[in-house]
Amino acid sequence: GAVVSQHPSRVICKSGTSVKIECRSLDFQATTMFWYRQFPKQSLMLMATSNEGSKATYEQGVEKDKFLINHASLTLSTLTVTSAHPEDSSFYICSAVWTSGGDEQYFGPGTRLTVT
């Protein structure tokens, strides 16, 4: 149990375009999901908290108009990187909180974004 999927696993896009990443909890409902970004050899960086049915809460320094988050159902959160630039190239990872257990966070496999 407690499986989280992400799609796509890899994406290459041109500078100025937008990319949508989906995060799904496959066997549990998640009212809260998180979006992280990780650059090579660096720590996880929390970008935002995604709450079902309400606006996301962004961490300081993360542009909410650039990284659009929508948590429209109890099993799906999406992250859209708008007007992507090469510096947005990174490993984006979502997690979902399993509140029926011990509030553990289960992670999706991640999406590697490359902006050319």
Place this chain on the structure above:
Amino acid sequence: QKEVEQNSGPLSVPEGAIASLNCTYSDRGSQSFFWYRQYSGKSPELIMSIYSNGDKEDGRFTAQLNKASQYVSLLIRDSQPSDSATYLCAVKAQGNYQLIWGAGTKLIIKP
């Protein structure tokens, strides 16, 4: 500022030995503690969660929690080369579901 501290390593352990990973945290009111394993280029994978003082065992893994000392550890018995990874300690923040992350300890198991 709430912090979680880990030795960045690398920690090198011979195959078959016990690997001991340590973590300290600053928020005395923390109640939930987690160990994640992250292979290079992959996302974190939950290994252990622990909520009360003492030891919790799961297969070759044992998590230890000492709230008085604000200390969490992870022991890996009979270490295998496949255990080579970065191990992340995380503490759940009070009042929400966010995790406060340590920087991770890189573990290398030498055959």
